[in-house]
Amino acid sequence: MAADVAEKSIKSAQNSGLAGRLAREITGDVLFDAFSRGRYATDASFYQIMPLGVVVPRSMDEALRALAIARDEGLKVTPRGGGTSQCGQTVNDGLVIDVSKHLNRILSLDIENRTCVVEPGIVLDDLNRQLKKHGLWFPVDVSTASRATIGGMAGNNSCGGRSLRYGTMRDNTLSMEAALADGALARFGDVPRDLSDVKASATTLALFRDMLDLGAREADEIADRFPKVQRRVGGYNLDALTPRNAPNNMAHLLVGSEGTLAFTTKVELKLWPVIRNKALGVCHFGSFYEAMDAAQHLVKLKPIAVELVDRTMIALGRDIAMFRPIIGAAIRDDPDAVLVVEFAEEDQATNLQRLKQLTELMGDLGFGWTNDKRKWGGVVEITEPALQSGIADFRAAGLNVMMSMKQEGKPVSFVEDCAVPLPHLADYTARLNEVFAKHGTSGTMYAHASEGCLHVRPVLNLKLEKDVKAMRAIAEEAFAMVREYKGSHSGEHGDGIVRSEFHAAMFGERLVADFMEVKRRFDPENVLNPGKIVDAPRMDDRALFRYRPDYRITELKTRLDWSAWPGAGGGFQGAVEMCNNNGACRKLEGGVMCPSYRATRNEKDVTRGRANTLRLAISGQLGPDALSSDEMMETLKLCVSCKACRHECPTGVDMAKMKIEVLAARVASRGLTLRDRLVGYLPRYAGIASRFAPLANLRNRSALLRKLFERFAGISARRALPAFRSDVFAPPTEAVGPVDGCEVVLFADTFNRIYERENLDAALRVLVAGGYRVHLPKPVSGTRPLCCGRTFLSAGLVDEAKAELDRLVASFAPFAARGVPIIGLEPSCLLTLRDELLSLRKDDDAKAVSAHALTFEEFLIREAEAGRLQLPLGAVGEKALVHGHCHQKSFGAFKPVEQVLRLVPGLKVETIESSCCGMAGAFGYGADTYDASLEMAELSLLPAVRRADQATLVVADGTSCRHQIHDGSARDALHVARVLAMSLDRAKANPTTSSHKDIPNG
Template sequence: RERLQSLYRSNAAEIRKRQPRTMRNVAGYNLNRIGPGAEALARLLVGSEGTLAFFSKLRLGLAELPRKRVLGLCHFPDLIQALDSVQHLVSLDPSAVELVDSNVLTLAAGIPDFRSTIARFVHGTPGALLLVEFSSPDSGAELERELGHLDGLMTQIGYPSSVTSAITLAEQAAVWNVRKAGLNIVMSMAGHRKPISFIEDCAVPLEHLAEYAMEVNAIFRRHGTDGTWYAHASVGCLHVRPALNLRDPEDIALVRRIAEETHEVVRRFGGTHSGEHGDGILRSEFLPAMVGEQVTRVYREVKDTLDPLGILNPGKIVDAPKMDEPSLFRFHPQYDEQRAEEVLPTVLSWEPGGLLGATERCNNNGACRKTDPGIMCPSFRATRQEQHSTRGRANALRLALSGQLGDSGLDSPEMVEAMSLCISCKGCARECPAGVDMSRMKIEWQHRRNRITGIPFRERLLAALPRIAPKVSRLSRLLNLASHIPGRRLLGLAPERRLPRWAGQAWRDQELKSVVPPAKSGAEQGSIEITADSTKPQVALFVDTFSRWFEPEIPRAARDLLEASGADVIPLRSGPGERPLCCGRTYLSAGMVDEAIHEAERLVNAARKMTSGDIKIVGLEPSCLYTLKDEIPALLDNTEANRLSELSLTLEDYLDQAWEDGRTISFNNQAYEGPDGKPLRILRHGHCHQKAFGGVPAADRMLARLPGVEVTAIESGCCGMAGAFGYHAEHYATSMAIGELDLLPQVRAAEDDIQIIADGTSCRAQIADGTGRNATHAAILLAKGLAT
């Protein structure tokens, strides 16, 4: 302590002189925290990046969460005018002012998950938006007044009628999702150049924001590139990423030039190159230029005082390497790009760069290591091990594909273990800021492994369910009895699991009004005729394997609901004499891509009438429906498959759209009364694929339209069953551990009269096995109250 205080006294004037005039700064060490009157050695360690000490215990001061928020979207013609306005908008004391530039807005408008949000809240084609939030701990606060003041100030500074408002929590969440997904969105830009982070943490005083942006954009133009901007504008911290190709030696040389020129602009405006992310390898070498040689020597002495052996995270803040040292680059001289396609020939359609390029999208941001409820990444949340995170798997595949794990990297026991716990929830495709899609990568890896080692009998048996179901379903009673006989462990199935029960009366397409038997008695077996009602909108019902053979009450409820919405329901079915259609999901889960392609081709061929006639296709099981939307286009890569994807939607999505179009459904009030005449309470769990593709809001809206019901969402990630995964004996414990993270405790805690809703067949099975409670598909509950 005395040594540190002496260091401060000897250098106090220079330390004060070099302190940036910004609201955020984490460059170097917090030397101002060891001065007289401000001494707080714990705060000296904050932001030291593990170079001075490690923490065994932390005590944090918590702030109360706001109970009410409103959001105003301020439109500006260009980036510079938006940034110049920040200094005025902060006078209203908002809780946040965030920047979204035109690159993000343009790209977001082309992404299905964000298209409706952009259309609803963004007017015209602004050059930038400022998202201005007001909040209060008082749930009764009249924050709408603040939006009025915001609109008035915007008019005063020259931008009348340029504010749109998001009042409800759902509206605000939709807008914030676009901002939070900013990095993911800009990483989707076409071409080899991608936004690269090395000057993304600069902060300057608010009065210089616009000038700073003008000069940085001039630097980009001078070097033949451009950048993407998003920022914590209210505190002057701008996350700007120039677009560069780090495989191109000329672009690699630009990294240093752009960094040095940008840092010079930052220094001139009294800012810092490290607003909140830290110095690390990228910025530590520039500390002498930013804070001066004298303060840099103080950093060295602080380091020597607290870490005399130099063993704590060396090479950061002091003794840093050059930021463009070739060995530090991901694409170093030994990086073998040509090897990837040789060791793992791909079968799915990938964007330029192939599978290796897809793994390279991982920028190690660590979002997949979060532990709060969400889709990504359930196996990491259960195990807390890096190899079971999306990042761990993506890096392992990248290292193996580029030859850095040797010849056996793809087949090592460690790789097998890491990939085995990926349950293909698709959460990473939605939540990963860099857009890593591990579910697709696992298909490629598993397909290759199948070719090399063969396909185990258990996987063949489970995957073949769609093909064997039409034959064995005739023995449904016997199969249901046999499911209780011991011996499942011989197949590698968990004895703790209850197997699905076969239905006594499976779904038949003839149960639709549009389906009539052929007029000729000698017609081919299975032949039917479809009648069309030209007065009604036509919709095709796709009944998946699980709903058809195990829970036919779901397609029967869906039929009734679709008809109640005024639709003419026709079947998406196979040809005469053929077995029912299948999406190929079970085969994909086992890496049996050839079989999945066959099923996909059958389905696409059968859907030609729909795809050529713009007939919507409604699915019931989320994992199957989203296979139509996601994997089948990647498997077949043709126009028909892409059109199938565009036309396919969940039952709730279709009903919700019909409702908005005026085709409402009449429900019987008494059907939804709970005990003692009280409103029925519903606890809803969303399937991972529903959440990953944005299908949950429509389900919630339809449930909320039931008279008198109270709908509550279960704040949960994956249920843990994940199709066949949870039935595997070796995965049973992990499956249950994932379920115990969020879902199962909340279901157990629910009162007996609360109705549990879960659209996924795996989710319902996990809830039954883990809690003894029965969950219901939303279609069953919705159809229960159809007015007759």
């Protein structure tokens, strides 16, 4: 034990010295603390290897300097992009160099010749967004396009769903520039076999000569042993070196090398014209075998993709809110599998003709909408672009959809990428299912049927030794079958740790010796990402697993209900472990998730990074009391609890809810800060503050008080706090509106009641004008107004929040029992009743209140669609620019906002494609979060508001959203209720131009 302690002490001192040297010589982030290293210890595989440290260079020169220092110190180096590798390519115990944050530029673009040169850290979707305006795109469309970097895609020789038309990464890489292990820079591209006219150093020329000689020497062996399928990405691409491929592109040897041969600095890509027209045929099959057998026939119609979605993926997708309507529109009845066939010729008439031929072909193959399950099937034609995009998003999320199973066993990637010739696909998958059953499990299958490369995952619990043994046996038997069919055991995601050890059986000992020769010639000191492709460990070495044999969860008393999640250590553990590291939260555009990452680009500030930190903390890997530590608070500091991950993460990681648990643990361990008290207890003292409003608002008018608040309470001096007012909203003592009107309850939340009573006044007027009888119930207990407890939850004061919700439920439950809708104006408050309330109470009263809780707009649209809403509305302007509250988007409650505004005559509604506004309750007022708050707002919201002319109405339902818009643009945003009240006034003033709207227009 003493020796272990001494060794750790020496290693710590060495690490400290190395970190210091790196920090002195580069300006980028140097991360050697346990929390940061832990966030880089995993990728999307089931492995976990703690790195020595992490460098996030600001320039390529800094990246190469870090490489030189590592070489000088005798360290391994692993380059990393999005960290989404599924085979363990981007984990190692040396130095990780993250190129994704800064090294992400397009360096040159040749539109005429359709080429570009990029840095390795550029994300595929970001690249294509920039290319789109030129009518071009890079078509290796991997499902992780929103976070996969070009460098990582080159390292894996990625393929994407449309490789049938466009080929693999190798087919679209023209050249690469890279640093060799010794630091020498070289350009890899087309070379003649005699290397004449190649401008390179003598060292590089000698390297090229040796590689070409190897290719010539082993040409026959390569031709004999390399699988003859397009989806062959295993081993090194020695076939790029043979005389038959002259002139030889040396970059193709680096493609698929997984960072083991050189450190990429630039990649030259071949570009293609964007797809302008598409038509999809969703081919339904009652039998999975028949679907697989049909694939070889469907490709004869020359689609650009044929993608499999199996029964399991369909069922899981129906349980995910964002995909439910897509499946409802595209999937008929209960198929065992569907094949999504995509046509994308330039002329849409050609695509429609192919779609017709597809329906005819399915008939020729004997499929019809019959009672014969074996031959049951047909084609659902999809020509509407929005639905086509939705189907593409669903298929792209296949991995995460499969991983959304709420059980300890998950679909595991290790025979994930096997590719076999299409005529054998049906037999291969049938036999594979027999192998799974033999070992006591079943599997999921989806993806690239057009290429005979299905993403196949047996369901296993790798915390159990028996399941690890089953994994090993399944791998050996599956790979033997693949070899029998002359296929490839690596068809898209590369080798990594999972498949590298099986190369001898696949390629033969002679070619594996050639792989070793290539590695030694490029990297004689074994510096670059060792253990991948050659010299690999056993794939089932549990010492390398995320869940090692000694993995244990420390006891944690949770405050919220986590029973919906699995986990031997309790539901909270299961919820945390739902994160599979696939990185959907790293997307930079579209949706809301993850606003803090979009602002900082730090792994620490993304949902995945936080979930990893929580998992390491609760399992004791970050030391004692890690859950309530300062480092954990730093990890969660920029989480704005937007709840976007709850909706947009396909595995349902709910970081906002997890943060409440962590804050509660922190309060129990460390107590409350002054800022937490001021924020959390706002509902308790707001009434008193309003009586002394001028005094309570003095802080905003005094520079000295602003500075004191910043120093002692952590509230930024640069931000004015919402002003208290003395004329707070006082609910009427009796219900208002027609005696015979339909009853509703209006929830007067703390924020609108204290700060912006105009919204409640407006909502009351609109509801009464619509013919409703409006109740504003008094508290059953106490005299303090009702509150949802939102501010208490944000401070980790769960007991106090529950006390507020108990009072609210007691007051609202009698109405809910009668079916009376409970309507709220502030999204974060009203939706607390649909979310956190049920995490604190499971009784019938709480369920009833939750079930009847509706946002103002949800209620109005429900009534309008039922023909019950009659509002005399007048024109208020030509255009409304709308920002959606994050919680509205998370709960699918934003579309009604747009629909309600379209009830106003002549009003054009334009939605700002925005993430979180950045204010997020008290977040934007923090001295330590003020800058991040504005960075989030500046991503899209504030620029859009500033571009709007003064006649345009700016609309935002969230209190914090309106304050952020005001502070950042000097524009006043309105709640929808006020827009409708204005419309009522205009109709009253001009009765001849008013209109009664009972359904949403547009």
